[in-house]
Amino acid sequence: MPPDLQHRRTHNLLLISKLLSGRDNGSPFTLLLDSLEQSARPLIREYIRRANVAKTRVVFVSLETLRKPYGADVFVQGAELRPPDLQKEITLATSSSSSLSETLLIFDTLNALASFQSANLPAFLSSMISPTTSLLAIYHLDMALQLSHAYPYSPHPLTLLKYLATTIFTLYSTSHVLAQRYARDRSLAEPVFGLAEENEGAIAGLGRNDPRGVVLEMEHRRKSGRGVREWFFLPNPSATSTNGAVPSKKELAVVLLEDSPLFRRVLQDGGGEDDGAMDVTFELGLTEKQRRDREGIVLPYFDAQKGEGGEGGRILYDMGEEDDFDEEEDEI
Amino acid sequence: MPPSRTPPLLQPYTSLPAESSLHLLTSVLGASTNWLVVRFLCGALAENNAGSSWRSAGGAEDGGTGGLSNHGSGTTGQDEEGEVAVVLVSWMRDWEFWKSESRRAGGLDLARLAQQDRFAFVDGLVSLFMPPAADQISQQAPTSTPTAPVSSTQLSRPSPLPVRSGRSIPPRSPAVSSRHPAPAAPSDQAQHVSPLAAHPANLPAQPKGLYRLTSPALEHLEQVLSRAIAGVAQLPPGKASPRKILLILDAPDLHLAAADPSSGITASSMAISLLKSRQRVHATVLAVAADSPLVSAATSASASASTTSSLSSTPLETAHASFLISQAHLADVVMSLRLLDTGFAADVSGVLRITLGDAQDDGEEGQGLVEKEVLYSVGGDGGVKVFERGAGGGNE
Numbered sequence: 001m002p003p004d005l006q007h008r009r010t011h012n013l014l015l016i017s018k019l020l021s022g023r024d025n026g027s028p029f030t031l032l033l034d035s036l037e038q039s040a041r042p043l044i045r046e047y048i049r050r051a052n053v054a055k056t057r058v059v060f061v062s063l064e065t066l067r068k069p070y071g072a073d074v075f076v077q078g079a080e081l082r083p084p085d086l087q088k089e090i091t092l093a094t095s096s097s098s099s100l101s102e103t104l105l106i107f108d109t110l111n112a113l114a115s116f117q118s119a120n121l122p123a124f125l126s127s128m129i130s131p132t133t134s135l136l137a138i139y140h141l142d143m144a145l146q147l148s149h150a151y152p153y154s155p156h157p158l159t160l161l162k163y164l165a166t167t168i169f170t171l172y173s174t175s176h177v178l179a180q181r182y183a184r185d186r187s188l189a190e191p192v193f194g195l196a197e198e199n200e201g202a203i204a205g206l207g208r209n210d211p212r213g214v215v216l217e218m219e220h221r222r223k224s225g226r227g228v229r230e231w232f233f234l235p236n237p238s239a240t241s242t243n244g245a246v247p248s249k250k251e252l253a254v255v256l257l258e259d260s261p262l263f264r265r266v267l268q269d270g271g272g273e274d275d276g277a278m279d280v281t282f283e284l285g286l287t288e289k290q291r292r293d294r295e296g297i298v299l300p301y302f303d304a305q306k307g308e309g310g311e312g313g314r315i316l317y318d319m320g321e322e323d324d325f326d327e328e329e330d331e332i
Numbered sequence: 333m334p335p336s337r338t339p340p341l342l343q344p345y346t347s348l349p350a351e352s353s354l355h356l357l358t359s360v361l362g363a364s365t366n367w368l369v370v371r372f373l374c375g376a377l378a379e380n381n382a383g384s385s386w387r388s389a390g391g392a393e394d395g396g397t398g399g400l401s402n403h404g405s406g407t408t409g410q411d412e413e414g415e416v417a418v419v420l421v422s423w424m425r426d427w428e429f430w431k432s433e434s435r436r437a438g439g440l441d442l443a444r445l446a447q448q449d450r451f452a453f454v455d456g457l458v459s460l461f462m463p464p465a466a467d468q469i470s471q472q473a474p475t476s477t478p479t480a481p482v483s484s485t486q487l488s489r490p491s492p493l494p495v496r497s498g499r500s501i502p503p504r505s506p507a508v509s510s511r512h513p514a515p516a517a518p519s520d521q522a523q524h525v526s527p528l529a530a531h532p533a534n535l536p537a538q539p540k541g542l543y544r545l546t547s548p549a550l551e552h553l554e555q556v557l558s559r560a561i562a563g564v565a566q567l568p569p570g571k572a573s574p575r576k577i578l579l580i581l582d583a584p585d586l587h588l589a590a591a592d593p594s595s596g597i598t599a600s601s602m603a604i605s606l607l608k609s610r611q612r613v614h615a616t617v618l619a620v621a622a623d624s625p626l627v628s629a630a631t632s633a634s635a636s637a638s639t640t641s642s643l644s645s646t647p648l649e650t651a652h653a654s655f656l657i658s659q660a661h662l663a664d665v666v667m668s669l670r671l672l673d674t675g676f677a678a679d680v681s682g683v684l685r686i687t688l689g690d691a692q693d694d695g696e697e698g699q700g701l702v703e704k705e706v707l708y709s710v711g712g713d714g715g716v717k718v719f720e721r722g723a724g725g726g727n728e
Contacts, residue, residue, distance in 0.1 A: 034661075036657065036660050036661060039661065039689065039690035041690040042690065064603060064607060064658065064661070064662055065662075066352050066354075066607065066610055066611065066662075067352055079603075079604045079607050079608075080604055080608070109658075109661075111600075111654075111658065112600045112603070112604075112658075115598070115599075115600055115654075116600075140657065140658070140661055142630050142631075142657055143630065143653075143654055143657045143658055143661070144629035144630050144645070144649075144650045144653045144654045144657070145650070145654065146593075146598050146599055146600070146647070146650050146651055146654055195627065195630055195631045196631070198624070198631065199670065199673065200360050200622075200623060200624040200670060200671070201358065201359070201360035201363060201622055201623070201624075201668055201669060201670025201671065201683075202668055202670055202685055203358055203622050203627060203630075203656065203657070203660055203666065203668055204660060204666045204668065204685070204687040205687070206685065206687060206703055206705060207703070208687050208688075208703075209687075209688060209689060209690050
């Protein structure tokens with residue numbers, strides 16, 4: 001194993017674990033970019049779960065959510081409030097946390113706020129962040145904003161948000177990533193899903209919100225300004241537990257995408273679902289034992305390269321019993 | 333009557349949705365969601381209805397006044413899990429359509445269910461832009477300050493909806509032949525609605541559970557909705573558990589498209605209004621159009637995720653796409669209807685793709701629901717076959 005990968009793995013796993021747990025105020029403003037194909041909710045749940053373990057207070061600001069998510073300490077119904085009132089409400093909710101030191105403030109969508117002309121989104125969000133409060137916000141990438149009175153030269157809200165964020169997670173559906181990787185490895189056209197299918201009437205692709213877990217693309221900006229990019233796989237705890245086996249702590253951990261068992265399997269023998277490349281009645285693949293045995297075989301030309309043979313382009317040939325020595329044949 | 337008119341493959345999806353869930357049905361031109369909405373009506377109303385229909389068959393003809401007795405006989409035989417009531421809001425189709433369609437395709441008697449307080453219909457189509465009929469106040473700017481007068485008149489006056497079919501149009505200029513005089517001039521409206529205002533008092537039996545929207549203001553929509561919900565939410569006599577209410581919104585995108593955006597009706601305000609209404613009901617089903625011109629704004633937004641995407645599409649496209657996608661993000665189940673990719677076929681009406689939203693926090697719901705893509709065929713008699721690709725309609 002290359003030491004480079006080993007180093008990257010250790011380093012980035014430590015980094016994401018720090019980010020998810022909100023330790024050391026690792027990322028004051030985390031932006032989650034999701035789409036119809038993969039919702040950011042699984043990642044939010046993971047954040048809340050870790051926050052509960054760490055006794056961090058969770059304030060969930062609902063701009064579109066009906067029910068208080070499990071594990072949230074405070075649920076602010078902000079959908080009907082105008083931005084200034086919302087700000088007051090949130091300050092009230094976060095400031096009353098005298099007993100708990102840290103607060104995780106979650107916005108379930110920023111699209112609604114971003115389309116408010118009167119809301120100065122960067123200023124609004126910046127005012128929420130404090131040394132003890134970190135901000136986690138979802139932005140739906142595929143939602144068109146109704147910017148009726150936008151100043152034509154002002155940047156798009158998403159551009160501002162991306163600029164402002166200290167960590168950006170983009171979420172992808174696991175099965176889609178696997179299918180795309182599978183196609184790429186075979187130099188096929190990568191499949192597209194959902195709205196990108198441009199199939200009239202199909203707004204969401206099959207395989208969206210994969211129950212097995214989420215694929216995260218992380219972009220973290222350090223204080224120094226240097227960016228770290230990495231792909232991770234976050235398994236879904238309920239999916240592993242429904243398989244019967246009690247999920248060990250190891251199974252629930254975030255792993256690098258290339259280390260995830262699902263992904264490795266697809267690299268080896270193609271995605272489970274669309275494995276229809278060869279439809280034959282006999283087994284083309286190898287079992288693990290066959291593979292090991294095959295790798296153990298030393299082929300003759302490796303033998304021949306050792307020892308005396310091979311110099312100067314000389315041809316080595318051992319006469320067999322059945323060989324008929326030919327006088328005429330030269331150079332043997 | 334067969335026990336169920338819902339195809340078995342669809343049964344788990346169209347039965348009463350889990351609590352506080354949102355189902356999004358999308359349609360395209362040529363693949364309408366009406367049959368699916370009727371299946372949801374069946375899923376919510378049919379089991380109980382089947383029980384009470386034969387039970388109260390003898391007393392069924394006591395019509396308008398017999399609501400209570402019907403009701404009592406119906407409740408005796410019903411299971412203890414609580415009744416389900418439905419509030420259907422339709423911006424695209426009127427009461428007559430839904431009544432006949434659900435009788436034909438679903439075997440439901442919506443009028444009788446409305447009598448039993450188990451069904452309410454809100455008509456968003458007929459008089460969305462008509463000033464409230466009974467109030468003879470100012471004819472100018474009826475929509476600018478609609479809420480106060482609308483609420484008072486709507487509360488005091490039963491809905492004149494059934495009058496519409498039977499009323500005689502007063503002798504007028506022949507130019508006005510439309511049954512729906514929405515775009516008429518204010519003076520015309522005043523004449524036109526005055527017979528309506530006079531009628532309801534001497535109507536023999538006023539059907540319960542029929543409402544209509546008379547103003548595009550969202551406050552008005554919320555008021556009418558909450559009245560309709562309150563109308564069906566009252567505790568049935570002798571029952572401890574309140575009714576579960578299923579709210580079905582058919583084509584709210586029409587409201588978004590028709591209303592004046594300068595009056596504050598945007599995709600986000602619609603979504604907020606919908607969120608408020610969802611808090612009052614058990615579950616919500618939303619049917620929205622998803623033709624490609626209407627979602628192109630979203631497609632371009634997701635493709636480029638960049639700055640100029642919203643400039644190239646019209647406000648209507650942006651609003652529609654924004655509303656549709658925001659609801660699709662929230663939906664637990666998205667059921668998209670579309671036409672066959674390969675063209676028309678005699679025995680296939682279209683493709684139904686069912687995809688699931690993010691699994692809920694609190695567990696057990698969503699069990700048994702898996703994403704799938706099936707073909708469906710709507711017959712001339714309203715019956716629907718749903719089958720897997722290649723199954724050739726063998727499964728009914």
